[in-house]
Amino acid sequence: MNAADELIASQIRTVMTAAEANNGIAPIVEAGDPILRSETRDFDGQVDDAELAQLAEVMRATMLAAPGVGLAGPQVGIGLSMFVAEDPGSLDPETAKVRERAPMPLRVVLNAGYEPATSENVAFFEGCLSIPGYQAVVARPRSVELTGVNLDGTPIAEVVSGWSARIVAHETDHLDGILFLDKAEMRSLATNTSVAQFWNQPSTQKAAAELGFALPSGMLL
Structure with missing residues (x-):
C-alpha cells in the first residue's frame, strides 16, 4: 500500500474511533477545511470489506442525525471517493411534483462520477451539511448518468x-473538491430561516423574480 492509500486507511480509522465515542456519529467537516477542496482517491482496497461496511453505516448514521439526505467521504474527513444518500421524498404533493422528489432508498456509491443525461436544467434551493445555515439556488441537470461501484462491488x-x-450530483461534486456554492446563483444566497420565511414555495420562480437572478431557459415549473 502506498503512502496515499495508507493515509486514507488512517483517516477511516480515525473517523471510526471518533464515531465510537459519539454513539456512532462522526464529526462533519465544515467549509474552510482543505479536504473539502481536494480530489478524492478511488477505493481500491485501502481497508477490508468489513471496515468499509462499518464506515458506510457510520456515514449513514451521521447523515440522518444531521439531518441530511447525502454525505460524502470528505465531509467526514476522508479523502475517499465514496458517498451515501437516502431521501424520504417530500410529503407535500405539489412540492413532490414540481421538484420531482420521490423517495430514494439508501445507496452507497464508490468511485462515483456523473454526466448530464439531458440538456434540460432545473434550479432549486439546496444546502450542504458542510456549510450549515445557508442555502442557494443551483441549476443542475434534470437527469444524470451515474457511474461507480456499489458497496458489494x-x-x-x-x-x-x-x-x-440533484443529490447524486451534489455528493459526487464533493469527491472532486466542488461545493454547491461554486455553482450557485449567489444573488439567491439566504439563511435557512430566510428560505423558510420568504421562499417556501415548490418552485424558485418567486425567489428569482424578487432576488433578481435568472432561471435556466425553458425550465419547467
Whole structure:
C-alpha cells in the first residue's frame, strides 16, 4: 500500500474511533477545511470489506442525525471517493411534483462520477451539511448518468432523475473538491430561516423574480 492509500486507511480509522465515542456519529467537516477542496482517491482496497461496511453505516448514521439526505467521504474527513444518500421524498404533493422528489432508498456509491443525461436544467434551493445555515439556488441537470461501484462491488451505470439526480450530483461534486456554492446563483444566497420565511414555495420562480437572478431557459415549473 502506498503512502496515499495508507493515509486514507488512517483517516477511516480515525473517523471510526471518533464515531465510537459519539454513539456512532462522526464529526462533519465544515467549509474552510482543505479536504473539502481536494480530489478524492478511488477505493481500491485501502481497508477490508468489513471496515468499509462499518464506515458506510457510520456515514449513514451521521447523515440522518444531521439531518441530511447525502454525505460524502470528505465531509467526514476522508479523502475517499465514496458517498451515501437516502431521501424520504417530500410529503407535500405539489412540492413532490414540481421538484420531482420521490423517495430514494439508501445507496452507497464508490468511485462515483456523473454526466448530464439531458440538456434540460432545473434550479432549486439546496444546502450542504458542510456549510450549515445557508442555502442557494443551483441549476443542475434534470437527469444524470451515474457511474461507480456499489458497496458489494457491483458496477453502476444508470440514469438518475429528479431530486435524486440533484443529490447524486451534489455528493459526487464533493469527491472532486466542488461545493454547491461554486455553482450557485449567489444573488439567491439566504439563511435557512430566510428560505423558510420568504421562499417556501415548490418552485424558485418567486425567489428569482424578487432576488433578481435568472432561471435556466425553458425550465419547467
